[in-house]
Structure formats: structure tokens, C-alpha cells
Amino acid sequence: MKTKVVYSPMNxxxxxxxxxxxxxxxxxxxxxxxxxxxxxGTFKDWKRYNELFQKHFPDVEMLGCVxxxxxxxxxxxxxxxxxxxxxxxxxxxxxxxxxNKVEEVCSRLGxxxxxxxxxxxxxxxxIYFPGRLDFARLFINDKRYYRRYKGQNTIEGKKEVLxxxxxxxxxxxxxxxxxxxxxxxxxxxxxxPILGMNLMPMEAKIGTPFIVANYKEVGRGIxxxxxxxxxxxxxxxxxxxxxxxxxxxxxxxxxxxxNVEEVEVVKAGIAIGEISGIPPVQFLREKKAAYDExxxxxxxxxxxxxxxxxxxxYGLSFIHKNLLSVFFLGLLNSPVNIxxxxxxxxxxxxxxxxxxxxxxxxxxxxxxxxxxKKMNGFDLFLLDFNTIPAFRKExxxxxxxxxxxxERSLSIFTTTPSAYIPNYxxxxxxxxxxxxxxxxxxxxxxxxxx
Amino acid sequence: xxxxxxxxxxxxxxxxxxxxxxxxxxxGVPLFAKLNVPKREIAPTxxxxxxxxxxMLYQISTQNLDEASFKFGRTVIMLYPVSRTTVLGIxxxxxxxxxxxxxxxxxxxxxxxxxxxx
Numbered sequence: 179m180k181t182k183v184v185y186s187p188m189n190x191x192x193x194x195x196x197x198x199x200x201x202x203x204x205x206x207x208x209x210x211x212x213x214x215x216x217x218x219g220t221f222k223d224w225k226r227y228n229e230l231f232q233k234h235f236p237d238v239e240m241l242g243c244v245x246x247x248x249x250x251x252x253x254x255x256x257x258x259x260x261x262x263x264x265x266x267x268x269x270x271x272x273x274x275x276x277x278n279k280v281e282e283v284c285s286r287l288g289x290x291x292x293x294x295x296x297x298x299x300x301x302x303x304x305i306y307f308p309g310r311l312d313f314a315r316l317f318i319n320d321k322r323y324y325r326r327y328k329g330q331n332t333i334e335g336k337k338e339v340l341x342x343x344x345x346x347x348x349x350x351x352x353x354x355x356x357x358x359x360x361x362x363x364x365x366x367x368x369x370x371p372i373l374g375m376n377l378m379p380m381e382a383k384i385g386t387p388f389i390v391a392n393y394k395e396v397g398r399g400i401x402x403x404x405x406x407x408x409x410x411x412x413x414x415x416x417x418x419x420x421x422x423x424x425x426x427x428x429x430x431x432x433x434x435x436x437n438v439e440e441v442e443v444v445k446a447g448i449a450i451g452e453i454s455g456i457p458p459v460q461f462l463r464e465k466k467a468a469y470d471e472x473x474x475x476x477x478x479x480x481x482x483x484x485x486x487x488x489x490x491x492y493g494l495s496f497i498h499k500n501l502l503s504v505f506f507l508g509l510l511n512s513p514v515n516i517x518x519x520x521x522x523x524x525x526x527x528x529x530x531x532x533x534x535x536x537x538x539x540x541x542x543x544x545x546x547x548x549x550x551k552k553m554n555g556f557d558l559f560l561l562d563f564n565t566i567p568a569f570r571k572e573x574x575x576x577x578x579x580x581x582x583x584x585e586r587s588l589s590i591f592t593t594t595p596s597a598y599i600p601n602y603x604x605x606x607x608x609x610x611x612x613x614x615x616x617x618x619x620x621x622x623x624x625x626x627x628x
Numbered sequence: 629x630x631x632x633x634x635x636x637x638x639x640x641x642x643x644x645x646x647x648x649x650x651x652x653x654x655x656g657v658p659l660f661a662k663l664n665v666p667k668r669e670i671a672p673t674x675x676x677x678x679x680x681x682x683x684m685l686y687q688i689s690t691q692n693l694d695e696a697s698f699k700f701g702r703t704v705i706m707l708y709p710v711s712r713t714t715v716l717g718i719x720x721x722x723x724x725x726x727x728x729x730x731x732x733x734x735x736x737x738x739x740x741x742x743x744x745x746x
Contacts, residue, residue, distance in 0.1 A: 188642070247728065253739070256732055381725065571731055
């Protein structure tokens with residue numbers, strides 16, 4: 179594929195536009211594909227960037243979203259804008275569907291996509307941050323459901339309340355990542371690999387995550403760039419190969435993370451009611467005294483200002499009952515009693531582990547994704563944004579490691595990606611949250627080769 | 629070269645929460661300064677910094693430090709060596725996204741480093 183990466187680290191629209199137009203003057207091919215990535219500093223001007231690219235490339239198939247940073251050439255920036263323009267030697271088409279019910283949205287989208295494509299790049303909001311009113315409703319509902327939860331005398335009764343709360347959360351805020359990949363893969367014939375950008379901004383803001391498809395705002399929905407031709411999807415995590423027994427898996431968790439503590443969790447669907455007998459956020463505050471109680475108003479104000487930290491170095495490790503894979507869920511200090519998960523937890527053990535995040539092996543482990551390359555064309559790396567707070571400026575070492583294997587690439591720092599890879603036969607990844615479905619809240623990366 | 633350095637510092641100074649960006653010579657002489665706030669707002673910090681900067685730069689140079697930073701009220705001051713003879717100083721509000729800023733500063737240092745050593 180002929181490609182050009184166009185970028186500007188400028189946050190001011192006029193400056194960035196000048197940089198981009200200068201780059202576009204010398205474009206030596208006619209692109210049919212555009213991936214547009216805005217950062218927190220340029221997101222406010224998305225309509226103007228949309229118009230700018232639409233003016234130059236009205237007929238390309240385009241997909242775009244907000245990311246945390248990018249590596250283009252020798253530079254890494256967390257500001258400005260970056261775009262990948264490509265002349266793909268095959269068929270490329272972007273589809274999107276809006277809606278609140280994950281199964282319904284995936285089925286509609288899958289029916290339009292069909293079974294003819296070789297790979298899909300999907301973008302969707304894992305958690306959508308709506309307006310003040312929706313959050314006020316969430317907090318009221320959280321209290322209402324939690325009162326009912328506490329009133330139950332049996333675990334099954336508690337789980338029934340959590341299942342109802344899960345349905346509410348799925349219809350208003352969360353697209354469970356495993357469900358999106360499961361339903362989308364089923365409705366596209368189960369043989370098309372999918373790389374998921376399950377977006378959740380590092381600093382949450384009203385209206386984010388933001389997705390644009392063929393120059394139209396998607397809102398709460400799923401957009402997919404479908405490719406027929408020479409493409410390859412790979413997925414990699416930085417953890418050891420998974421074990422063959424529960425006990426060995428526990429040992430691996432204890433060796434891989436810090437301050438590991440066994441806990442009993444009451445959970446159902448995507449909701450967690452308690453950790454060792456108390457609400458999850460209260461448990462976090464009792465373990466980590468640095469976290470003060472966060473009031474609802476403070477939470478909303480932070481989201482409105484775009485200053486809510488949506489990453490946490492502390493969380494829970496869940497072990498899958500059949501696969502013995504491990505799913506990590508960060509615990510954020512927030513004013514809720516029932517805590518939501520990003521994947522369905524029914525197939526995971528109740529015995530789980532509170533732990534602190536560490537990345538054994540450092541930056542080197544994150545660039546190992548480049549060693550999975552199978553083609554010699556252009557590479558789009560989706561790198562875990564947790565590397566930004568974990569390694570700060572040392573993330574340059576990840577870029578150096580990638581460049582040793584990849585001559586032409588664009589690396590995006592975004593929410594830890596997900597993937598559906600049919601007939602997967604690689605390393606037994608920690609992050610296989612369901613058969614052939616891969617995701618973790620941190621420590622995993624994706625690669626799309628053209 | 630001067631206009632290229634100026635543009636890099638402009639980019640960095642426009643980062644949210646950044647109050648000032650200065651490129652120092654290792655003996656403490658400021659080569660470039662970009663302010664993002666009125667001078668009077670940071671005058672007391674600048675006055676204090678003037679008395680400290682030579683010592684700090686000397687420490688960075690002789691101890692071979694990768695970076696040095698200190699906090700002054702709600703203001704954070706960070707110093708990053710760019711080359712053997714230049715150091716980049718950034719004054720930022722404590723609420724600025726420190727880890728993201730760190731990456732953009734590193735990129736700017738690499739860019740300026742290439743210009744001053746070529």
C-alpha cells in the first residue's frame with residue numbers, strides 16, 4: 179500500500195492546517211483510505227479538521243477518533259493531529275451503526291459488512307461519557323440498585339440485582355468489549371479477524387470517546403473499516419504464557435504484579451457489588467489511603483473539564499474458569515457503589531486478586547509486538563496508553579524497538595486494544611478473555627499490517 | 629536554525645498548563661524565552677529562578693543528570709539537558725498533564741538537540 183503519514187504537533191487549528199496543507203501538496207498518489215487521529219488538544223476543532231480533509235479527499239473511506247498520542251517518524255507527540263493516507267491495493271469500505279444495545283448494533287453492522295472481507299478495524303466507545311444529566315441519573319440509579327443489592331439475603335439475589343444493573347449500564351454507558359467482538363464476529367461469519375479500538379480516554383471528557391466515520395460523527399455506536407486484500411492482524415501482551423492450572427496462574431499473578439492480595443468478589447454480568455464484603459471503591463480507598471472520597475459533583479466537574487483520570491495503577495485480576503486467562507480491571511476512585519467492568523465477568527472465578535500494576539521487562543516487552551510482523555508493507559501499531567504514565571519519556575525505547583523491525587509505520591497510543599483472531603495458534607496469551615477474543619485493561623498491543 | 633528552534637519552543641509553550649519555556653546556555657544565559665502568561669504573573673518565580681538557575685545548570689552538567697525538577701507553590705519547574713551546552717527549562721502549572729508533557733518535552737529536546745549539534 180502506498181502511504182503517507184501527515185501530522186502536526188500544533189494544537190491551534192490554523193497552525194496545524196498550514197502544516198497539513200504543506201504536506202498534502204506533495205502527495206504522490208491518490209488515496210482511498212484515511213485514518214484520522216485527533217489528540218485532546220485538537221479534539222475541540224474536529225469539525226474543522228473534518229472539513230479540511232473532506233475538501234481534499236471527499237471520496238476516501240475514512241475513520242477517525244481521539245487518541246492519547248502518536249509516534250510518527252522519529253517523534254512522539256501527545257498533542258496535535260496525525261493522519262494516515264493510503265492507496266490500498268484492494269477493497270476498502272467504512273460502515274457504521276449507532277445505537278445503545280450492543281447485540282443489536284453489532285448485528286445490524288455485521289449484516290451490512292457481510293462475510294467477504296479479510297480484516298476489520300473496529301472503533302467503538304468502551305465507556306461513553308455523556309452529559310451532566312446522564313451522570314446525575316447514573317448516581318441515582320447506582321444508589322437505588324445498591325440499596326436493593328444490600329437488602330438481598332442470598333448471593334443469587336445479589337447477583338440478580340447486579341445483572342439488572344449490568345443491563346442498565348450496557349444500555350447507557352458501556353459496550354462490553356468481549357460482547358462487541360463476539361457479536362460482530364458472529365454476524366460477519368466468524369472467519370474475519372477484527373482489531374478493536376475500544377476507546378476510553380485517559381482523561382475523560384463529556385462527549386468522549388469521539389468517533390468519526392466517513393466524515394460523520396458516530397456518537398454511541400460502532401464504526402468499522404473493512405479491508406479486502408493483503409492485510410494481517412496480530413495481538414500481543416507483555417505477560418508470561420498462561421498456565422495450565424488455577425494454582426499456577428495464581429503464582430504467575432503473584433510474580434507478575436506488586437502487593438497481590440487474594441479477595442472474594444460478588445459479581446454478575448459487567449457489575450461488581452463487593453470486594454471482601456465492601457463496595458469496590460471503598461475497598462480501594464481502605465487499601466490505598468492516598469485516595470480521598472470523591473463527591474459526585476467533583477466527579478462531574480472533572481469530566482466537564484476533561485481532567486478525570488481514567489487510568490489507575492491498582493485493580494483486580496480475574497481468572498477465567500475454562501481458559502485460565504487473566505483479565506485485569508483497573509479500579510478508579512469514583513463516587514459509585516456498584517463498580518462496572520469492561521468485559522462480562524460471569525466466566526471468571528469469584529476468587530480474584532487485588533494488585534498493583536507493574537510491567538516486568540519494561541519497555542522492551544511492549545515493542546515485541548513488532549516481532550510478530552508477517553508482511554513487509556506499512557504497519558499500524560496500536561499501543562497501550564498505560565505506557566504513557568508508566569514510562570513517561572522512556573516510551574521512546576518502545577519506538578526504538580519497533581523501528582528495529584518496521585521500516586514504515588505509524589504508532590498510536592490509545593486504550594489497550596482488543597482483537598478477535600479466528601483459529602488463533604500463537605502464544606497462549608494471558609489476555610484471551612473468551613475463545614479467540616483478546617483484551618486486557620493494560621499491557622497489550624495490536625498490529626494491523628498493510 | 630534560530631527560527632526552527634523558536635518554532636519548536638512556540639509549540640511547547642502553547643501546551644495547556646505551560647507558563648514559560650526557556651532555552652538556557654549551560655552558564656545560565658537564556659538564549660530563547662517564550663511566555664504563555666503575563667510576565668507579572670510569574671515575575672516572583674522568575675526572580676527566584678534567576679538566583680538558582682546557574683547552580684542547577686552546573687549540577688545538571690557536572691552530575692550528568694537526565695533531568696531536574698522542583699515545585700514552587702503551584703508551579704513546577706523542570707530542567708532537561710538538550711545538548712552538552714544547552715538546557716531546556718519549562719515552567720508549568722501543577723495541574724498540567726505531567727506524563728504527557730514529559731513526552732512532548734523529550735521530543736522537543738531531541739529536535740533542538742539535532743539543530744544545535746548539527
